[in-house]
Amino acid sequence: MQTEIENIDLKTQKTTLHERGICVIIPTYNNVGSIVDVVTRAQKQCLDVIVVCDGCTDGTREKVEQIEGITVVAYPKNAGKGEALKQGFKKALALGFAYAITIDADGQHFPEDIHIMLEANIKHPGALIIGQRKGLENVERSAGSKFANGFSNFWFCVQTGQYLQDTQTGYRLYPLKKLRGLDFLTSRYEAELELLVFARWHGVKLVSTPVNVYYPPKEERVSHFRPGPDFTRISILNTILCVLALVYGLPLKIWRFLMIALRTIHSLLVYLASCFLVLIPGTALICMQKTDQKTKSAKVRNLLYKVTRFIMCTHTIPGVKYTVENKEGEDFSRPSVVICNHQSHLDLMLMLSQTKKMIVLTKDWAWNSPFFGWVIRNAEYFPVSMGYENLVPQLKKLTDEGYSIAIYPEGTRSKDCRIGRFHKGAFMLAEELKLDILPFVEYGPGLVLPKKAKYLRKGQICLKINKRIPYEEYSQIGTTKDIASWFRKYYKKEYSDLSNRLDQNA
Numbered sequence: 350m351q352t353e354i355e356n357i358d359l360k361t362q363k364t365t366l367h368e369r370g371i372c373v374i375i376p377t378y379n380n381v382g383s384i385v386d387v388v389t390r391a392q393k394q395c396l397d398v399i400v401v402c403d404g405c406t407d408g409t410r411e412k413v414e415q416i417e418g419i420t421v422v423a424y425p426k427n428a429g430k431g432e433a434l435k436q437g438f439k440k441a442l443a444l445g446f447a448y449a450i451t452i453d454a455d456g457q458h459f460p461e462d463i464h465i466m467l468e469a470n471i472k473h474p475g476a477l478i479i480g481q482r483k484g485l486e487n488v489e490r491s492a493g494s495k496f497a498n499g500f501s502n503f504w505f506c507v508q509t510g511q512y513l514q515d516t517q518t519g520y521r522l523y524p525l526k527k528l529r530g531l532d533f534l535t536s537r538y539e540a541e542l543e544l545l546v547f548a549r550w551h552g553v554k555l556v557s558t559p560v561n562v563y564y565p566p567k568e569e570r571v572s573h574f575r576p577g578p579d580f581t582r583i584s585i586l587n588t589i590l591c592v593l594a595l596v597y598g599l600p601l602k603i604w605r606f607l608m609i610a611l612r613t614i615h616s617l618l619v620y621l622a623s624c625f626l627v628l629i630p631g632t633a634l635i636c637m638q639k640t641d642q643k644t645k646s647a648k649v650r651n652l653l654y655k656v657t658r659f660i661m662c663t664h665t666i667p668g669v670k671y672t673v674e675n676k677e678g679e680d681f682s683r684p685s686v687v688i689c690n691h692q693s694h695l696d697l698m699l700m701l702s703q704t705k706k707m708i709v710l711t712k713d714w715a716w717n718s719p720f721f722g723w724v725i726r727n728a729e730y731f732p733v734s735m736g737y738e739n740l741v742p743q744l745k746k747l748t749d750e751g752y753s754i755a756i757y758p759e760g761t762r763s764k765d766c767r768i769g770r771f772h773k774g775a776f777m778l779a780e781e782l783k784l785d786i787l788p789f790v791e792y793g794p795g796l797v798l799p800k801k802a803k804y805l806r807k808g809q810i811c812l813k814i815n816k817r818i819p820y821e822e823y824s825q826i827g828t829t830k831d832i833a834s835w836f837r838k839y840y841k842k843e844y845s846d847l848s849n850r851l852d853q854n855a
Contacts (some may be wrong), residue, residue: 352533362464363396365576368849369470370447371522372397373463376433377454379407384454388416391452391460399440399449403433409454420444430519431540435531442525444592447853453519454781460559466522469558471848472765474796475527475855477548479513480560481522501542503524504587508594509549510602513557516542520560524855527553539583546590550598550604612667613804620660624721628656632724649728654705657698669797673703675814681706685787685817686779690840691757692766692795699791699812700755709755710740710746733774741781748782758833766795768844771837773829779820786823788815790843792851811855 373395384400391398398419402410404427413421419826422440434451441449450466452458462480469478485498498517506512519541528549634649661816665671681704689700701707710729716722716732729747731740744754756778758771779786793810803815828833 359386360640362394362467365845365849366463366467367395367396368846369467370445370853371395372399372441372446372449373438373460374399374401374434374441374449374451375454376401376430376437376451377405377409377413378403378427378430378433379405379409380454381405381407381412383456384409384414385412385455386420387452387456387458387460388413391463392416394420394460394463395450397446399437399444400454401433401437401440402645403427403429403750419486429535429537429540431535431537431543434540434544438523438525438531443720444693447525448522449525450522451519454745457563458520459561459563462520465558465560466520469556470522471853473554473556473849474852475524476556477524477527477545478522478552479515479545479555479557480518480522481513481515481557482518482562483522483559485515485562494841500583504590505542505545508546508587508590508598511549511555513545513555515557516545518560524553525696526854527551535582535586537582539586542583543586543590546594550594550601552601608668609806612807616666616805623656628652628724629720632727633680635726640745646727646729649724650707651705653701653724654707658699661695661698661702666797666805666810669793669805670809671811672809673812675816677814677816679751679814679817682751683785684751685753685785686775686782687753687755687787687789687801688758688775688836689755689789690768690791690844691759691762691764691789692793693798693800694763695794695810696757696791699794699810700789703789703812703814704753705841706752707755708744708752732794737774737777741778744778745782748784753787754778754782758836762800763795764800767849768837768840771833773833775831776823776829776836780824780829780832783820785817785819787817788836788839788843790815790840790847792847796855803839809851811847811851813843815843821848847854 353735373391375388375391375398377400379530380387388398388400400419400421401406402413402423403420404425405423413419420440422436424436435450438449438643448470450463452460458480466478466480472475478509498515501516502513521541523544528544529546529551535543563844566761586626629841635645635652638645661714687700687707689696697709700709710733711725711730713732713734714832716725718725731743748754756775758775759769761769763769776786790813791811793808793814797808799808823832823835826835
């Protein structure tokens, strides 16, 4: 069998799968000829493999039980793939897993494609990933198999409003804590369609990703599909699901839309009220005071701190869990250059809500904003366009007063939350001023409010304040370009560790 397998580090892949709470579930019924090969190949890709023996009578169970390092769930009477999946999911949840990749035991799926499912999970945490089989149109299949897939795709679209090209694939990654309808799950193979429909009704994101598929010659295939009885059950199930789509699925969709709209409007109103009723009038009152500009600027920065802290910490965004991890006990008593990965419009409020002793370098559009530019200028936040030579003297005065400088090395928000290229500016500034670098690592803003998004999503936001890296330490790395490259690698590792831990609750 030939497949396209990328040259990846399997040890890192296994560790990442385990840290993200991902296991592999292989349901099997009388696959004695292929089960050992499938399981052992899956073990090479993933540390945690669960095999569900669904009443096997051909020696499959005995062979599986001889394989070391796996978890076996077995029962004497064949109950169908739906029941096997249900038992596998329950076992995975009991063992503490958050996700399960399902693979068929007949050898049709390539365990070597597990890395594709992992990459999709990292990009879309909390989503149900569907392994869309490549090249099905070029494979010799029975007329019944072709019809079943097209039939299933059509009715799924009718029932959910979303079209998928391969609703019959068994290669999937399930977010276990989001599965609905397990108690009502049909016992046979049509249960996989039912899982998709219920997931979509409950707002779970469905993502298709191409995977390889192997169809052996006709004489070697093992199939338990019975055209007459199975098509009858599928037709009955689709009839029931169409009725439920009207009385259950559609009302859920409308309710979810209303909740999204209300959360977004509520948060927007709080933000606007905080700005136009507190921040702008407060800044105006401060500027009217008969005192020097240095004192006025300090008061404006303090006001910004209180407003952003209210929005992020006191008010909180509905449907969003917000946490700050500060295990090093950072108190911002010493100036530093604070750097952070950049995901969302929420990032700046996250940054400013940590301390009033913070100066932010802004973009020209913010500096010149007709609404907030005046506040920013009075807080002595400077635009990056001022140029390095002009910025250093201004910032030196502020760092001498104990202020830290906040910069986003990526320069722009990430589209998919991955760490982009780091520019040298932040590190040139840190070297020039001989300041420590204080890394902030954020998770979640890009999922709650992605770039170009128009509404807020439910989720979690975590800001992790890491240990300071002294000037004497990072200056030994090499050139400024070397320092920027080193910190990008540092952030990729730190963000990966943080997301691996938190994506399990996405």
